[in-house]
Amino acid sequence: MNLPFETHQKHGEGLKTAGKNLIYIILICLICGTIAFGFCVLQAYYIDGCGDQKNSTILGRNSVKLEYKWPENVEKVINDVIDNNDRMTMNDDRGVLIKAELMKFDTSDVFYIIIYDGVDGPLSHAFYGDENEYIHVFKPGKVNVVVFRSHFWRSSPQNAYEKKKLSVEESCKKGLKLKSNYSDVPKELMANFKDTNFIGLIGKEFEVSVRSANSFGRIWGPGYWDTVAVLDSEGNKTGKEFILVAGYI
Numbered sequence: 001m002n003l004p005f006e007t008h009q010k011h012g013e014g015l016k017t018a019g020k021n022l023i024y025i026i027l028i029c030l031i032c033g034t035i036a037f038g039f040c041v042l043q044a045y046y047i048d049g050c051g052d053q054k055n056s057t058i059l060g061r062n063s064v065k066l067e068y069k070w071p072e073n074v075e076k077v078i079n080d081v082i083d084n085n086d087r088m089t090m091n092d093d094r095g096v097l098i099k100a101e102l103m104k105f106d107t108s109d110v111f112y113i114i115i116y117d118g119v120d121g122p123l124s125h126a127f128y129g130d131e132n133e134y135i136h137v138f139k140p141g142k143v144n145v146v147v148f149r150s151h152f153w154r155s156s157p158q159n160a161y162e163k164k165k166l167s168v169e170e171s172c173k174k175g176l177k178l179k180s181n182y183s184d185v186p187k188e189l190m191a192n193f194k195d196t197n198f199i200g201l202i203g204k205e206f207e208v209s210v211r212s213a214n215s216f217g218r219i220w221g222p223g224y225w226d227t228v229a230v231l232d233s234e235g236n237k238t239g240k241e242f243i244l245v246a247g248y249i
């Protein structure tokens with residue numbers, strides 16, 4: 001006779017537990033929701049520059065993903081980052097933004113992003129390489145951006161990095177001769193490099209930032225870069241220095 005009652009009681013307890021579980025689930029949902037909302041607010045602040053200027057960073061949250069069209073859309077990304085971030089003064093900060101945009105492209109190419117002051121002239125910078133594989137966006141008086149792309153860095157052998165590092169370090173150890181025009185120097189340096197599609201020399205005094213995009217696990221990017229000193233005829237340092245960047249094919 002007690003059996004139905006006991007069953008009923010047990011059934012009631014089951015309901016109670018279910019109710020408790022439901023409360024826990026609702027609590028967890030509330031906590032998750034709050035965290036998600038917090039992230040949304042943070043993201044909105046970060047992307048919109050604290051909301052006071054919608055154009056403070058390029059493209060915005062609802063942007064359409066750009067097709068990987070070289071050079072048109074890469075130039076567009078560079079121009080957008082520079083033009084829409086007028087208050088940004090550090091070249092490296094611009095580099096970080098351009099990196100983030102380049103990584104949205106659907107490609108296995110690996111990029112070097114070189115950013116420095118908007119200077120010109122053969123004492124300031126010089127480049128040599130496959131002109132289909134690097135682009136410059138020069139904003140006189142403001143900033144210069146050079147983006148190089150490597151097609152084969154992703155599939156390169158493990159020792160590609162070591163080899164590139166060695167070649168760059170050899171050139172840096174030798175130093176550069178003092179000149180009034182460095183335009184032809186990258187071409188001369190290229191003779192010492194293998195599997196290289198790009199050599200860049202940028203005066204170190206111009207707040208040079210070198211970043212890479214898509215170079216997962218290889219932080220030096222698709223090649224290697226270092227500082228090279230300019231030496232006088234006696235082999236003494238003149239004080240002038242360049243950043244030497246070598247990009248893999």
Ligand SMILES: *[C@@H]1O[C@H](CO)[C@@H](O)[C@H](O)[C@H]1NC(C)=O
Pocket residue numbers: 053054055
């Ligand atoms: C934002 O961008 C739009 C379109 O590019 C432009 O018309 C507008 O003037 C810009 N606003 C600011 C505050 O720069």
Ligand SMILES: *[C@@H]1O[C@H](CO)[C@@H](O)[C@H](O)[C@H]1NC(C)=O
Pocket residue numbers: 122181182183184
């Ligand atoms: C620097 O050298 C390059 C190549 O030799 C030449 O085309 C250019 O006119 C020179 N620039 C200056 C300012 O002398």
Ligand SMILES: *[C@@H]1O[C@H](CO)[C@@H](O)[C@H](O)[C@H]1NC(C)=O
Pocket residue numbers: 234236
């Ligand atoms: C170059 O360096 C040597 C020592 O390495 C020194 O004796 C010489 O005076 C230096 N020359 C100049 C022009 O500074």
